[in-house]
Amino acid sequence: QQQVKQSPQSLIVQKGGISIINCAYENTAFDYFPWYQQFPGKGPALLIAIRPDVSEKKEGRFTISFNKSAKQFSLHIMDSQPGDSATYFCAAQKGGSARQLTFGSGTQLTVLP
């Protein structure tokens, strides 16, 4: 059962453009939603995260938009750069002591120079 659905699978954007990656979740027990960036052969790096009590969080060129009623959240990368080319994963974490992460399937972003 895929609890976090991520789209698109791949995305190609011109330099300076906006990259948008979407995720949808099913379990309303999720209470923390991070995004990770992964370069080939490396471990994922925490990029930005949001809790459901806010609708938007911005850090530099990266913004998370969160729609609790629709159970959807998205990552926006403004002024996309070739160095942003990587695989991006959304994730969701349930409340409770274990704090396990459930990951989306990933989006491979390519930013053309």
Add this chain to the structure above:
Amino acid sequence: DGGITQSPKYLFRKEGQNVTLSCEQNLNHDAMYWYRQDPGQGLRLIYYSQIVNDFQKGDIAEGYSVSREKKESFPLTVTSAQKNPTAFYLCARSIQPGQGSEQYFGPGTRLTVT
């Protein structure tokens, strides 16, 4: 690398052999996790540990075993019972479940079994 050391970076084994992957952290964090990543897929949780001498199965624990004898170390053994062991294995740490929710990943170990 998220305050985590994983070694080796690449590991090759013959089918039928057990192999142990190392994960060490030096930040005195309580919680540690093992994930498996297959090409084109997201990460899936194998095992996690919130305190020393205690660990819990994740979603895909079959064919794997772990130990947590020290706070800083959480080794993963891929046993011969794991049907498809070739994958990228990632270890993560978290300050303490329920408080800091952020998980930080190590550089990973790529295991190839032939």
